[in-house]
Structure formats: structure tokens, C-alpha cells
Amino acid sequence: MNSMASAANVLSKARKAIVLTTLMVMTSLSPLLIVAPVSAHITDNGTVWPKQASNDTGWVQLDAVGGDPVLGLQASANWGLEFAPGASLSNVTMEVRVNGSDGLLIEEPIITASDVGINLFDWSGLGMLGSSDSFTSNNPHSGRLSPNSESGAYWTLPSGAEINDLVIEALAPVDPAVTFEPVDLEISDYAIHFVDGRLYLAISNSLLIIDYNNDPKIIDLITFDDANSIVDLEIDAANLALHILTDDNYFHALSLVNTAELTPLPETVFDLDTIEFVQFDQFIVASDGTPYALSSDRVAVFDGVDWNNAFFKSQDGKGLDITEVNGILYFSSEGDGIERWDMASSSRLSKWTTANNLHSDSVTSFYTTGNQILMSSEDAGLARYDWNTGFWLSTWTANNWLTSNDVSDVVVSNNIMAILNGNSLQTYNTQNGVFLQNYDLQDFGLVGEGEKLVVWPNIGVRSPANELIMISDGGGDLAIFDTVAAPPYVGNMLLASGPTSGDMDDAVELNGVLYVAADGIMNRFDNQQSRWLTPKLIGDEVNQLITDGTYIYIAGETTGAHKMSQNGTILQTWDAGDGLASNSVQRIAVNNDDLVTINSNT
Incomplete structure (x- = not known):
């Protein structure tokens, strides 16, 4: 959630x-x-x-x-x-x-x-x-130790004031991690602090706390060593707590005031005379403050002391997502459709599956906009349900509007719906009902398939000035998309950097930047900043890289020879149509205005 x-x-x-x-x-x-x-x-x-x-x-x-x-x-x-x-x-x-x-x-x-x-x-x-x-x-004050101390944060107090209690929330900012293997940062969930706007990102078994206006942006990193991964985050506004659910270490809780550890939700379910340890997959804090949780076999409700079984599912399946709309809770599970629960009457409603109206029995995520519930799937596109009228709207698939039936995520920002669809981002105007544009994720510096969308609103000193959509492909670089900007792509936020592959075809250094070709992609490592820069697509296997001190020259396996600028832009290409013996260039050399190649057939 x-x-x-x-x-x-x-x-x-x-x-x-x-x-x-x-x-x-x-x-x-x-x-x-x-x-x-x-x-x-x-x-x-x-x-x-x-x-x-x-x-x-x-x-x-x-x-x-x-x-x-x-x-x-x-x-x-x-x-x-x-x-x-x-x-x-x-x-x-x-x-x-x-x-x-x-x-x-x-x-x-x-x-x-x-x-x-x-x-x-x-x-x-x-x-x-x-x-x-x-x-x-x-x-908040932000600074770096120089070398072992930092000053600049102070209070103004009346003369003679006596301090009874001094509480300081001291966070530990983290510079983006650097690796020499591909970065795999799957964002399982996120939450927004409702006062200062800080972003909580759940990645693997770590919780990243991010301040958009700080340098570095990661202001704290909390790792749950006994857990394999974090699966769900929920804000509890009434108790000023952030609840954290892990996949094999149950619940944890942190204070929204000072990030201190709080008493977590229990890990047991009480049913008559039986007490069970249950590992939940998803949970939600409903609008009335009551937590509900979903596991592979049941839905449970927390009464303030214990978890109690609400009902058992008719079929086992990993819990995928939960949402609440107009007093009704919707629970999606892998291969088991959607279970529904009426909070007012505490009763189970009819189940949705592909046997009746549902487009897929594995709804990966819910998103509510206006009177519509949007349901994403990896195999059947995006379903839409009008909860106000009770009618199903037409499903968007690759047969009508979408570029792929694999919908990773969907969000709405400033009346613009963003659909993460394979390796593209599609936008849709919710006011006039018109699809706007398809964006290739490679144009945003992302080389993988889209995985997650994060909406970060402007609600505090740690949030961006405008509401933004962060786009993740599972790497360490998030593309920043502003639906009201022109153009909407406004940059990237780096969490960690690494090459796109652990393999290397060839490498060459130019002006403090190491260029590494691997699997048809040019990776660039900045020696001064100690970070990997945005990779550039070559689209071909590379046999050799050289430089003349100004440009990079590439010997391609099937596309000829290429001239690349220092920012990774291909400036010129030579192939068989330009006089090369073939498009398969094995070796390349440059001398002033002369280009010399060794081709596969020469």
C-alpha cells in the first residue's frame, strides 16, 4: 500500500x-x-x-x-x-x-x-x-562534518532560561551508493510524512528516508537485519506512527515525530482458544483507524489488542494489495481475484474473479481517482470500476489504448494519469478523457522495464516545490516527471549508481570519465564524483573503444563505426553505405581526419 x-x-x-x-x-x-x-x-x-x-x-x-x-x-x-x-x-x-x-x-x-x-x-x-x-x-539544519564537527544550528532563548528537556532528531545522511555490479533497487512500497513531506522508500530490507531539498537527499537509512525485505508501509496519523511490515520478520513501527522505535502491531492472531503466528503480506490502516491485514489464506482485523480473523479465503494466494473506497475494503491476491469487506456491517461481500467481471485474477495494485478504481495487472491491462454507480468501464489493453498488457503501476498527478506500461510511460487527461502521449523510458535515462511510480506531493519543507512523479526501473536512478512542466521530464534523482551489466566489452577513459561498453549500452563512470552517470544506448555489441582526446570512437558488431561525444550522444555513424567494407567493424583507428577500420571480411 x-x-x-x-x-x-x-x-x-x-x-x-x-x-x-x-x-x-x-x-x-x-x-x-x-x-x-x-x-x-x-x-x-x-x-x-x-x-x-x-x-x-x-x-x-x-x-x-x-x-x-x-x-x-x-x-x-x-x-x-x-x-x-x-x-x-x-x-x-x-x-x-x-x-x-x-x-x-x-x-x-x-x-x-x-x-x-x-x-x-x-x-x-x-x-x-x-x-x-x-x-x-x-x-531542518543540514551540513557535513568538516572534518569532525559541524556548527550552524542554534536556538534563541531568553536570558536565564533553564532547559529541562532537549530532544534532537539527528539523521544520518547517505550519499548515493556506488557499485561495480548492476544495481537492483526494487521499491516495494512508499509513504509520505503528512507534515514535513519526507519520503519513505522501502527497498529490500531497508527504509530510505528522503528529503528532496537536502544534499544528499537520503537523510537516513534504517535496515531491518532480521528481515528479507519490507513489503508494506502504512502511516498511522492518529498514533503518529509509521508501520512497517516485513516478509519474514512481522511488524515494526517508527515514530513520525523523532523516528524512534515504537511498539509494533502484534504478530499473532487470536481465534477462540487458538493463538497463531501469521506472516501477513499486506495491511492497511482504514479511515476509522482500524488496521486490516491480508495473508495468503485470510483477512484479519486488529481490535486494539489482538488480530482477529475476519474470514478465510476460498483459495490460497499471496496478498498483493489493499485499498479502501467509500467504506468498502478491497483485497487482491495472486490468482485469487479480489475479496471485498463492508466496514459498516463487518460483512464479507461477493468476490470478484475472471469468472464474473474481473479482467485478471492477479491484480497487482489499486489506485483510486475520482469515482474510479483502477486495477493493474501484468497480463491483462488496466481494469476500471465506477464505485459510485457500480458499473464496470471498458478495460484498457494492448488491443485498444495501451502499448502492453503488462501494467506495472498507475498514478494520477494534477489531473494527468500516468500509466507505467512496459518500457514506456503513457499519459491520460482525466478531465477530458484523452490519451496524451507515450514516453520511452530510455529518454529519461532508464534502460530497464518500468517497475514503480511514486507520487511526491508538495506538503512540507522536505518535499519538492511542485508535485512530482518518480519513475523507477529497478535501478538506482529515479526519473522525475512533472505533469505541469514543459517538457514534463525534469531530471533524475540518484539513490545508487552502478553499471547496467557486470560484463565489459571494452573501456576507455576521456577527461576523467571512464567509458565502459557492455551489452549494447555505454556506461560512464565519473572518477571525480565517484558515481556512474546516466547510461546511453548504443544498440549494438561493441568490439573496440578508442579516443582521440576529444571524442569516443566505437567499433560496432553490426552497425558500423560511431563517433560519440563526451555526454554520450552519437554524433556520426559510418557503415557499408559510406564506404566501409562491411557493417561489422572489429577494430578502429583515427588519425586527424582519417578513419581506419578492420572489418569482418577484410
Whole structure:
């Protein structure tokens, strides 16, 4: 399941305009002559004030109320002190005290003597008084050790402030990994933090935490050593937790506040007098906060203490995906179609298979857009169901609109549907119902078949400025696709780099870049950056690579000789039509303007 909660949720760090908090104020009024504290008293004839006296109000708690963020009204509190008419005040002192550890705090308070229009205390622009949840400088702070220390993150605190609790979320950024074997980074699931917008990526048995605006973008890496792989991620907004399901190590949980480990969901199912250990394949936190889980043989529901069996499936099959739409849960399993569950009545609904309306008995993923549920498959295209009317719409396949029946993933961003279809990305306008364009993944620097689409919305400081679609082919480079940009392909985000093959046909170095030809693809390794650059397609086996100090020259097995620029672009090709003895070039040499080749028949 792909999880993304609204940024308008409970943990929003947007600036609070309604402040209901506690402020303690003490005002001491002392005359020059020290006498016992005296206050006015009432007689039958009126109020009698002493000639000289002092007045100690003690600590007074003020609750600021009446704030309205819509109207831009600040919360306020009034406190009036009575003095004798014409009294002369001297030696006036005032103290302000807060205690964030006891809940006594206020945001940007201003204390004003309203009669004279003087600000006695002004904390505007300085955030919370009584606590600080962000640095005064850039927050979050990012920096590199130089060589063993880093400075630049600081708080502004009142003079004499005492710190009771100091909690720092210190993440460990990771530069993109570099290997000399092909990179296999299969994204099994992802989730978006609903406050700061950080991206959680599940790859193998590791959880990558990514900040789009940081350098490096991977700000933390958490590995679950006892698990083979992570299969599902779910955001639990009510409990501020990220739930993690592994394929052979059950559940784990991390805090959305500080990434600390939390108590995970249990690994056992309680049924009458029987307790079973069940390894689930998929799970979901429903809209009412109730977790549901899918295994190869059952659907279970969590009651807050234990997992309980909701029902057993009629046929065993690995759980593939779960979604919730309008109070109905949909569970897809490999070879077993789709089971449905009515949350309101806690009852099992009729099953969907190819025996009735379903296009495939193995629905790999769900995606809901508007009133349609989209169902992907690896063998039968993309099915569409109108949940509002209960009607099935026409299935998109290779026989009508799609380039392939193998649909890896589908998402919608800014009313544009993106369908990852084999080695291409197809776009569809959901507003006017028109297919727009087919994009070859090779044009995005991806050489493999498409595997996963990740929608990353703009909902916090760690998210991109515009909603983006990240495209994965299982390698370490994600293509970035912005549906409102022209052109929509806007670059790549590198997680790890490696060659496309462990084999090598030939290699040559030019200006600090090592060019390695393998299986018809030119791999390029930047020695200075210590990373593999975007590979370039040659489309032919390479027999030899040489350079004249400016360009790369390629001897192709079936396509002749080629001249390549340093960025991997083929500038010129010579074949039999240009005078070569054959298109099979075994060796190649260049001298000024002369090209010399040894061909298969010469």
C-alpha cells in the first residue's frame, strides 16, 4: 500500500494563530518607604487608600483566548490593577515566567500597558516562549562534518532560561551508493510524512528516508537485519506512527515525530482458544483507524489488542494489495481475484474473479481517482470500476489504448494519469478523457522495464516545490516527471549508481570519465564524483573503444563505426553505405581526419 495523509492533520506545524496557553506575570509596586503590604479597603463612606504602601500581586496566570486564524485575530487576555486616583507609582518591577515542561507556554506574546501604549514585553517573531521546536537558522539544519564537527544550528532563548528537556532528531545522511555490479533497487512500497513531506522508500530490507531539498537527499537509512525485505508501509496519523511490515520478520513501527522505535502491531492472531503466528503480506490502516491485514489464506482485523480473523479465503494466494473506497475494503491476491469487506456491517461481500467481471485474477495494485478504481495487472491491462454507480468501464489493453498488457503501476498527478506500461510511460487527461502521449523510458535515462511510480506531493519543507512523479526501473536512478512542466521530464534523482551489466566489452577513459561498453549500452563512470552517470544506448555489441582526446570512437558488431561525444550522444555513424567494407567493424583507428577500420571480411 502507498500511504499519504493530508498535511492538514493533527501534527501540522503551520503557524498557530489560536493560542490558548499560560502566561505568568508578577508585578511588584514598591514605594520608597518600605512598609507592610497594604491595600485599599471599603468603608461606609467610600474607598480608603493608605498614604504610602506597596502592592505585591503574586503570580497571576493569564489565558489568552479569542484567536481566529481565518480572520487573522490574535488571542488576548486583559488584566487590570486598581490604584488610588492621582497616585504616583515608582519602583515598578515585572517578571514573566513560563515552563514548557509543565505546559505553560505561549507563541510570540506581547505584553502592553494599554493606557500609555507601551510594550512592556515583546516576543514577536521569536516563536514559542517556553519551548522551541525549531532552530533559529534553517530548520531542518543540514551540513557535513568538516572534518569532525559541524556548527550552524542554534536556538534563541531568553536570558536565564533553564532547559529541562532537549530532544534532537539527528539523521544520518547517505550519499548515493556506488557499485561495480548492476544495481537492483526494487521499491516495494512508499509513504509520505503528512507534515514535513519526507519520503519513505522501502527497498529490500531497508527504509530510505528522503528529503528532496537536502544534499544528499537520503537523510537516513534504517535496515531491518532480521528481515528479507519490507513489503508494506502504512502511516498511522492518529498514533503518529509509521508501520512497517516485513516478509519474514512481522511488524515494526517508527515514530513520525523523532523516528524512534515504537511498539509494533502484534504478530499473532487470536481465534477462540487458538493463538497463531501469521506472516501477513499486506495491511492497511482504514479511515476509522482500524488496521486490516491480508495473508495468503485470510483477512484479519486488529481490535486494539489482538488480530482477529475476519474470514478465510476460498483459495490460497499471496496478498498483493489493499485499498479502501467509500467504506468498502478491497483485497487482491495472486490468482485469487479480489475479496471485498463492508466496514459498516463487518460483512464479507461477493468476490470478484475472471469468472464474473474481473479482467485478471492477479491484480497487482489499486489506485483510486475520482469515482474510479483502477486495477493493474501484468497480463491483462488496466481494469476500471465506477464505485459510485457500480458499473464496470471498458478495460484498457494492448488491443485498444495501451502499448502492453503488462501494467506495472498507475498514478494520477494534477489531473494527468500516468500509466507505467512496459518500457514506456503513457499519459491520460482525466478531465477530458484523452490519451496524451507515450514516453520511452530510455529518454529519461532508464534502460530497464518500468517497475514503480511514486507520487511526491508538495506538503512540507522536505518535499519538492511542485508535485512530482518518480519513475523507477529497478535501478538506482529515479526519473522525475512533472505533469505541469514543459517538457514534463525534469531530471533524475540518484539513490545508487552502478553499471547496467557486470560484463565489459571494452573501456576507455576521456577527461576523467571512464567509458565502459557492455551489452549494447555505454556506461560512464565519473572518477571525480565517484558515481556512474546516466547510461546511453548504443544498440549494438561493441568490439573496440578508442579516443582521440576529444571524442569516443566505437567499433560496432553490426552497425558500423560511431563517433560519440563526451555526454554520450552519437554524433556520426559510418557503415557499408559510406564506404566501409562491411557493417561489422572489429577494430578502429583515427588519425586527424582519417578513419581506419578492420572489418569482418577484410
